[in-house]
Amino acid sequence: DAKTTQPTSMDCAEGRAANLPCNHSTISGNEYVYWYRQIHSQGPQYIIHGLKNNETNEMASLIITEDRKSSTLILPHATLRDTAVYYCIVRVSVRNYGGSQGNLIFGKGTKLSVKP
Amino acid sequence: DTGVSQDPRHKITKRGQNVTFRCDPISEHNRLYWYRQTLGQGPEFLTYFQNEAQLEKSRLLSDRFSAERPKGSFSTLEIQRTEQGDSAMYLCASSLLREETQYFGPGTRLLVL
Numbered sequence: 001d002a003k004t005t006q007p008t009s010m011d012c013a014e015g016r017a018a019n020l021p022c023n024h025s026t027i028s029g030n031e032y033v034y035w036y037r038q039i040h041s042q043g044p045q046y047i048i049h050g051l052k053n054n055e056t057n058e059m060a061s062l063i064i065t066e067d068r069k070s071s072t073l074i075l076p077h078a079t080l081r082d083t084a085v086y087y088c089i090v091r092v093s094v095r096n097y098g099g100s101q102g103n104l105i106f107g108k109g110t111k112l113s114v115k116p
Numbered sequence: 117d118t119g120v121s122q123d124p125r126h127k128i129t130k131r132g133q134n135v136t137f138r139c140d141p142i143s144e145h146n147r148l149y150w151y152r153q154t155l156g157q158g159p160e161f162l163t164y165f166q167n168e169a170q171l172e173k174s175r176l177l178s179d180r181f182s183a184e185r186p187k188g189s190f191s192t193l194e195i196q197r198t199e200q201g202d203s204a205m206y207l208c209a210s211s212l213l214r215e216e217t218q219y220f221g222p223g224t225r226l227l228v229l
Contacts, residue, residue, distance in 0.1 A: 036220075041225075042222060042223070043209075043220035043221050043223050044209075044220045045220070046220075049216060049217065091216070103149065103151075103161030104151075104161065104218060105161070106158025106160070108156075109158055
């Protein structure tokens with residue numbers, strides 16, 4: 001079972017910031033938080049990941065609470081093309097902690113609808 | 117820079133037929149993963165390879181399913197005696213050996229009539 005809890009759906013106005021929450025209250029110290037998104041009928045697309053520090057890349061920002069029990073993915077200026085299902089996943093780091101489990105465990109994600 | 121590619125993109129078959137899908141990972145990616153996604157659900161893990169070796173298989177991978185990666189590059193997923201319940205999107209992903217990020221292909225959508 002997925003170790004994360006996300007709202008089923010969210011709306012966001014075009015041009016505004018989209019803030020997608022994720023609850024991972026049972027996260028372990030060696031587990032990273034990953035975000036992927038899936039636009040209709042396409043394969044999942046990697047967005048960002050982090051351990052405990054906030055992270056930013058060209059797509060989004062990831063804010064992780066100090067206790068690491070929850071996080072928020074921020075799309076700073078949402079566009080219509082950001083309409084997708086967003087998945088929050090926790091996973092043991094392969095590189096840093098020698099995690100051997102290969103797979104990602106997806107939940108149902110949050111369906112984000114960006115409206116004009 | 118080519119990403120993960122999958123072929124075919126769509127497949128319609130009749131129940132009882134065998135089907136084979138191909139995945140070409142990103143060049144030099146050691147790990148290759150197969151997932152299955154049904155309507156309204158997130159992707160579910162099927163199996164993964166590290167180079168030629170198949171290291172993990174999900175209980176979802178029944179004996180009608182077989183995956184290979186003979187030369188450690190492309191992989192095939194075969195489903196024998198297809199059933200209507202096999203209708204799904206089959207996704208392939210690849211990653212470097214010590215790299216966290218899996219990159220997904222566009223998927224193969226299978227419809228079993």
